[in-house]
Amino acid sequence: MIDDADRQHLQRCVDLAAQALESGNEPFGSVLVSSDGDVLFEDHNRIGGGDHTxxxxxxxxxxxxxNMDVQDRATATVYTSGEHCPMCAAAHGWVGLGRIVYASSAAQMTKWLAELGVPAFRVRPLPISDVISDTTIEGPFDEFASQVRVLHVRSNKGYG
Structure with a gap:
């Protein structure tokens, strides 16, 4: 279950995803929050320059x-507009970050893009739990997934 603080961080992720789209990138945004509730780092997708990592x-x-010690990483939460891809899930696991809360799932995004006629990605979108273990994973949440879907439709308006 998510609380009001979780909802606030998820909304920030959606807002960052919108910023990514406005700057010519795919609509994804994420926030790292300490166990004390402090926002430590936030970013949005920056693949527009050609580096898809x-x-x-x-x-x-x-x-x-x-920037964080092992214990602080383990108790932090990563909030994100879209479920981690396999590359990001592996990085999350290797670094030892804690809880993941995502607005929309890889399965939802795959369905949305297929409906728009967007070709399948070269890297398969796997659930986070297929890549890493021993991590609390929560999502998707319809109240945010619907906003993320709108961003993906705007991003891929040339298809379909």
Whole structure:
């Protein structure tokens, strides 16, 4: 179950995803929050330049590895507009980050994009739990997934 603080962080992720779209990137945004509730790092997708590893969740993992100790990483929460891709899930697991809360799932996004006629991704969208274990994972949440869907439709308006 998510609380009001979780909802606030998820809304920020959706807002960051909208910023990503406005700057020519795919609509994804993520926030790293300490166990005390402090926002430590936030970012949005930056793949518009051609480097498809510039995902916000991967940036969070890098930042956490360089700026947090093991215990603080384990008790932090990553909020994100879209479920981690396999690359980001692996980075999350290797760095030892804690709880994940996501607005929309990889399965939802795959369905939305297929409905728009967007070709399938080269990397299969797997559930986070197929990549890492021993992590609390919560999502999707319809109140935010519907907002994320609108962003994906805007992002892919040339298809379909």
């Amino acid at each position: 510039q995902h916000p969740k991967f940036a969070i993992a890098r930042w956490a590895a360089n």
